Amino acid sequence: xxxxxxxxxxxxxxxxxxxxxxxxxxxxxxxxAEAARxxxxxxxxxxxxxxxxxxxxxxxxxxxxxSLKAAGIETASLTLPAGEKTKSFEHLITACDTILAARIExxxxxxxxxxxxxxxxxxxxxxxxxxxxxxxxxPTSLLAQxxxxxxxxxxxxxxxxxxxxxxxxxxxxxxxxxxxxxxxSPREFRAGYAExxxxxLIDKPDFFAWLEKNWQAVFxxxxxxxxxxxxxxxxxxxxxxxxxxxxxxRALLNLGHTFGHALExxxxxxxxxxxxxxxxxxxxxxxxQFSARMNLASPDAATRVEAHLKAVGxxxxxxxxxxxxxxxxxxxxxxxxxxxxxxxxxxxILTRDIGQSFIADDVPASEVERFLTEKAVP
Amino acid sequence: xxxxxxxxxxxxxxxxxxxxxxxxxxxxxxxxAEAARxxxxxxxxxxxxxxxxxxxxxxxxxxxxxSLKAAGIETASLTLPAGEKTKSFEHLITACDTILAARIExxxxxxxxxxxxxxxxxxxxxxxxxxxxxxxxxPTSLLAQxxxxxxxxxxxxxxxxxxxxxxxxxxxxxxxxxxxxxxxSPREFRAGYAExxxxxLIDKPDFFAWLEKNWQAVFxxxxxxxxxxxxxxxxxxxxxxxxxxxxxxRALLNLGHTFGHALExxxxxxxxxxxxxxxxxxxxxxxxQFSARMNLASPDAATRVEAHLKAVGxxxxxxxxxxxxxxxxxxxxxxxxxxxxxxxxxxxILTRDIGQSFIADDVPASEVERFLTEKAVP
Numbered sequence: 103x104x105x106x107x108x109x110x111x112x113x114x115x116x117x118x119x120x121x122x123x124x125x126x127x128x129x130x131x132x133x134x135a136e137a138a139r140x141x142x143x144x145x146x147x148x149x150x151x152x153x154x155x156x157x158x159x160x161x162x163x164x165x166x167x168x169s170l171k172a173a174g175i176e177t178a179s180l181t182l183p184a185g186e187k188t189k190s191f192e193h194l195i196t197a198c199d200t201i202l203a204a205r206i207e208x209x210x211x212x213x214x215x216x217x218x219x220x221x222x223x224x225x226x227x228x229x230x231x232x233x234x235x236x237x238x239x240x241p242t243s244l245l246a247q248x249x250x251x252x253x254x255x256x257x258x259x260x261x262x263x264x265x266x267x268x269x270x271x272x273x274x275x276x277x278x279x280x281x282x283x284x285x286x287s288p289r290e291f292r293a294g295y296a297e298x299x300x301x302x303l304i305d306k307p308d309f310f311a312w313l314e315k316n317w318q319a320v321f322x323x324x325x326x327x328x329x330x331x332x333x334x335x336x337x338x339x340x341x342x343x344x345x346x347x348x349x350x351x352r353a354l355l356n357l358g359h360t361f362g363h364a365l366e367x368x369x370x371x372x373x374x375x376x377x378x379x380x381x382x383x384x385x386x387x388x389x390x391q392f393s394a395r396m397n398l399a400s401p402d403a404a405t406r407v408e409a410h411l412k413a414v415g416x417x418x419x420x421x422x423x424x425x426x427x428x429x430x431x432x433x434x435x436x437x438x439x440x441x442x443x444x445x446x447x448x449x450x451i452l453t454r455d456i457g458q459s460f461i462a463d464d465v466p467a468s469e470v471e472r473f474l475t476e477k478a479v480p
Numbered sequence: 481x482x483x484x485x486x487x488x489x490x491x492x493x494x495x496x497x498x499x500x501x502x503x504x505x506x507x508x509x510x511x512x513a514e515a516a517r518x519x520x521x522x523x524x525x526x527x528x529x530x531x532x533x534x535x536x537x538x539x540x541x542x543x544x545x546x547s548l549k550a551a552g553i554e555t556a557s558l559t560l561p562a563g564e565k566t567k568s569f570e571h572l573i574t575a576c577d578t579i580l581a582a583r584i585e586x587x588x589x590x591x592x593x594x595x596x597x598x599x600x601x602x603x604x605x606x607x608x609x610x611x612x613x614x615x616x617x618x619p620t621s622l623l624a625q626x627x628x629x630x631x632x633x634x635x636x637x638x639x640x641x642x643x644x645x646x647x648x649x650x651x652x653x654x655x656x657x658x659x660x661x662x663x664x665s666p667r668e669f670r671a672g673y674a675e676x677x678x679x680x681l682i683d684k685p686d687f688f689a690w691l692e693k694n695w696q697a698v699f700x701x702x703x704x705x706x707x708x709x710x711x712x713x714x715x716x717x718x719x720x721x722x723x724x725x726x727x728x729x730r731a732l733l734n735l736g737h738t739f740g741h742a743l744e745x746x747x748x749x750x751x752x753x754x755x756x757x758x759x760x761x762x763x764x765x766x767x768x769q770f771s772a773r774m775n776l777a778s779p780d781a782a783t784r785v786e787a788h789l790k791a792v793g794x795x796x797x798x799x800x801x802x803x804x805x806x807x808x809x810x811x812x813x814x815x816x817x818x819x820x821x822x823x824x825x826x827x828x829i830l831t832r833d834i835g836q837s838f839i840a841d842d843v844p845a846s847e848v849e850r851f852l853t854e855k856a857v858p
Contacts, residue, residue, distance in 0.1 A: 202640040233646045262580040268611045
C-alpha cells in the first residue's frame with residue numbers, strides 16, 4: 103500500500119464491485135451542493151424521498167432539496183429525531199410510510215441524509231418498501247462515510263441487541279461530502295476515526311503506521327483527510343466485494359465490535375456515556391489485549407493500539423466510560439446474544455499483530471468472562 | 481405438458497432451482513407428522529421458532545412441536561390472530577421478538593405453519609431477523625401450497641396497499657401436506673383453486689383443459705389433487721428460477737392480480753366479502769375481458785374462463801361481491817398505487833388466448849377506467 107497524501111486530487115471515486123449491484127462512492131468537498139447533478143446523471147427517476155434527522159436536516163436539507171428541485175426532481179422529506187434510539191420499529195414505520203406516500207417508483211430513489219443512524223434506518227426502509235427501492239447515501243459523519251454507508255448493511259435495534267433486525271440492501275450511489283465533517287464536534291470526529299484506524303488494524307499495517315504519523319493532518323482536514331477516507335472506503339469495498347453477505351471474510355470488519363456492541367448494550371446506547379466509535383476503540387484495544395492473553399500476539403501490539411487511540415483522544419479502557427461500573431454478567435449476556443454466534447461457540451476477531459487480524463470461531467466463553475472481569479473492575 | 485393423474489405416486493418433490501438458494505417442495509399426505517424427519521435430515525440446527533395462527537395452531541401446532549421435540553429439536557412458538565389484518569407491522573414486531581428471544585442461530589430455522597398470511601408475515605420476519613434467518617414453510621391452505629409458499633416473496637400490508645412492505649427471502653424447505661386440505665372450508669379450497677387455474681391461463685392451455693375436465697377430482701382429493709398442486713408448484717418454480725426478483729417474466733404470475741388487489745383494497749381486505757383467491761378469480765375474468773376489449777383476444781377465451789370459474793363456485797364479476805357497490809375511483813386509486821407501476825404507466829398482464837398471457841406495460845389508464853366503470857356498475 104502506498105499513501106501519498108500530498109498528491110491526491112480533490113475528489114476521489116471508489117467503486118464497490120458487486121456485479122449488477124455495483125456502485126460508486128464519491129469522496130470530496132462540495133458534494134451536497136452537486137448532489138442533484140451526480141444523481142440525475144445516474145438515475146432516470148424524478149421523484150426522491152429524503153430522510154434526515156433534526157441536526158443534519160437543519161443545516162443541509164433545504165440546500166439538497168433546492169438543488170434537486172432545480173434539477174427537476176420532486177422530493178418528499180422526513181425529519182426524524184437525532185440519536186441511536188431512532189433505529190426503532192416506530193421510526194421505520196414512519197419512514198416506510200413516507201416512501202410509499204411519495205409514490206417512489208422503480209427508477210426513483212430514497213436518500214439518506216445523515217449519519218449512521220439515518221443511513222441504517224433509511225436503507226432498511228428502502229430495502230423493504232416495495233421489496234426494495236433504489237437508495238442513495240449522503241453520509242454526514244466520518245463514521246458513516248468510512249463505514250456504515252458502504253456495504254449494504256441496514257437495520258434497527260431490538261431490545262435483544264443492536265442491529266438485530268435488518269436487511270442487506272446496497273445503495274446505488276454514495277456521496278461523501280468532506281466539507282460537512284468540519285461541522286462535527288471533535289468527539290464525533292474522533293469516534294469516526296476509530297473505524298478509520300480499524301482498517302489499518304485489520305490488514306493494513308502501513309496505513310496504521312501512516313495514521314500514527316499523520317493523524318493530526320487527518321483531523322485538520324484537506325488532502326490527508328480525503329486520503330484517509332478513500333483508503334478506508336476502498337478497504338471496506340474490497341472486503342464487501344469478496345463477501346457481500348458476511349459468510350466469511352467480511353466478519354473481519356467486526357474487529358473490536360463484539361466487545362464494542364456489548365459495551366453499548368450495557369450502557370443502554372446512551373450516547374452521553376458512549377458512542378459507537380468510542381465503543382469500537384475500547385473494543386479494539388480489548389481485542390488486542392485478549393489476543394495477547396491467549397498468546398496469539400505480543401502485548402506490544404495492544405500497547406501500540408492503545409497509545410495511538412489515546413493520543414487522538416479516544417477512550418481505550420472500560421474504566422474510561424463515565425457513569426456506573428458495568429457488570430461483567432451484563433457484558434457476557436450481550437456478547438452471547440450478538441449476531442456472531444454459531445451453535446453456542448463465541449466468534450471473535452482476534453489478531454497476531456498490527457494489521458494481522460483473523461476470525462476465531464472457537465473462543466471459550468469462560469476465557470472471555472475471566473478477561474472481562476479483570477478489565478471491567480480495574 | 482403431459483398430465484397423467486392415474487399414474488402419480490403418493491408423494492411428489494418439486495425442486496426450485498436458485499443456485500445456492502435452491503430448495504425442495506415436498507407435496508403429499510402426512511407431511512406434518514413427518515416434518516421433524518424431513519427437517520432434521522436437511523438442517524443442522526436444533527432450535528426452531530414456529531409461528532402459526534389461532535385456527536391452524538389449534539389443530540396442528542401441538543403435533544408439530546411434539547414431533548420436533550421427539551427429534552431433539554427445541555421449539556418456541558407464537559400464535560397470532562387469523563386473517564389478513566395480521567399482515568401488519570404490529571404482528572411483524574411480535575414475530576421478530578419471538579425469533580430473537582428464541583436465539584435462533586444460523587443453522588436453526590423459523591417455521592411458518594399456516595396459510596398465506598402466516599407464510600408472508602413469518603417469511604418477512606425470518607428475512608429481517610439477524611438480516612436473514614433460515615425459513616421453512618408448512619403451508620396449510622391450497623392457496624399457500626400452490627402460490628405464496630413458493631418463490632420467496634414475503635411481506636405485510638400498508639395503508640397504501642397490499643404487500644407493499646417486504647423482502648425476497650427464499651425458504652430452505654416447503655412441506656405441503658395435502659391431508660390438511662381436507663379440513664378447509666369449500667370456500668377456502670375454491671379460493672386456492674383460482675391460483676391453480678391461473679397457471680393454466682398463464683402459459684399451460686393443456687393444464688387448463690385438464691382442469692376443466694378434472695376439477696371435481698381435484699376438489700375430491702387423492703391423486704388428481706396432488707397432481708394439480710405439483711403442476712402448479714412446478715409452474716411457479718420455473719418462473720421464479722427464471723426471474724427471482726421480478727424484473728421480467730415473473731410478473732406473469734400477477735395475472736388477475738392488479739384488478740384483484742384493487743378489489744381487495746376497495747373492500748378493505750374484509751374476508752367476509754372477498755378473500756384473495758376470489759379477488760384473483762374475478763381479476764382473471766376481468767383481465768381476459770379487458771384483453772378482448774383491447775382487441776388482443778377473442779371474447780370466447782373470457783367466456784371460457786368465466787364459465788369454468790363459475791362452475792367451481794368462484795365469483796367471476798364485481799357484482800358477485802356482497803355488500804355496497806365499489807366506486808370505480810376507489811379501484812383506480814388502488815391500481816395506481818399497485819407495485820406494477822413504472823413512471824406513471826400502468827402495467828397489466830393481458831392475454832391473447834387461454835394460456836397465452838403477456839406483460840403489457842403501456843396500458844392507458846383511461847381505457848382501464850372506462851372498462852371498470854361499466855363492470856363496476858352493472
